[in-house]
Amino acid sequence: MDLRTRPYRSVLYIPASKERALEKARALPIDAIIFDLEDAVSPSEKTAARDTLAEALSRPYGNRTRIVRINGFDTEWGEADARAAAVMDCDAILLPKVETTEQLDALAALTDKPLWSMMETPAGMLAANQIAAHPRLAGMVMGTNDLAKELNSRFRADRLPMLTGLGLCVLAAKAHGVTIVDGVYNAFKDDEGLQAECVQGRDMGMDGKTLIHPAQVAIANAAFAPGSDEIDLARRQIDAFEEAAKAGQGVAVVDGKIVENLHVETARKMLAKAEAIAALAE
Structure with a gap:
């Protein structure tokens, strides 16, 4: 790592x-x-x-x-x-x-x-x-x-x-x-x-x-670790944005809030951190 x-x-x-x-x-x-x-x-x-x-x-x-x-x-x-x-x-x-x-x-x-x-x-x-x-x-x-x-x-x-x-x-x-x-x-x-x-x-x-x-x-x-609610939201943001992209749209909506590229980038970083934390415990 x-x-x-x-x-x-x-x-x-x-x-x-x-x-x-x-x-x-x-x-x-x-x-x-x-x-x-x-x-x-x-x-x-x-x-x-x-x-x-x-x-x-x-x-x-x-x-x-x-x-x-x-x-x-x-x-x-x-x-x-x-x-x-x-x-x-x-x-x-x-x-x-x-x-x-x-x-x-x-x-x-x-x-x-x-x-x-x-x-x-x-x-x-x-x-x-x-x-x-x-x-x-x-x-x-x-x-x-x-x-x-x-x-x-x-x-x-x-x-x-x-x-x-x-x-x-x-x-x-x-x-x-x-x-x-x-x-x-x-x-x-x-x-x-x-x-x-x-x-x-x-x-x-x-x-x-x-x-x-x-x-x-x-x-x-x-x-300093992502909480379970944060991880869940990050996954839903990524999924929603990818579905929107397939439909030719540049934004998605999750929990009544706009999700753009920058939010997806933050979400991916959060998931990567959670995976790195889990790897330390192995």
């Missing part, structure tokens, strides 16, 4: 230094894992964490996409992380705090693997289009905690302070065919709040959500 078209409903952060967490992740029903060498690993453990992660990745993680988040090149660990990740059995390398295409160029010079970028600063938001257009970029991850810090914004359930940045990154990702995953929800015991934020992200066009705890997985998986 192509890295850009596979599901990313649930993307769980796992500290690269924690052997127990690395092992537990193999059994979780998640679409992707971000193996974190950056924020989740203390400075004293960063060097050893590379070896711990390399050993863990030498064994299968099933159909889950394996993404390694390295430290930035402005730190003493960044370049060594990149060189180590380049030879690990992972699917992509995630660079933190990307603000310029030159940062991605520096990483691309050290690896042939697909690149992902953390979008977590005001400068990153303003450069989202150029970043998404980078020829090696396959995915973007919203770093909303860091963005909130940089904005000096207050927490709001509606994420009003975040909406401009989130929107700019969604537009850039969709313009260039790049996967985009929403930021984390910190209150991992607040199911209602997580549900609301997942629905908001899905409605905006996000492909999935980054998670900080396994307890959040089921809610994210459900929110």
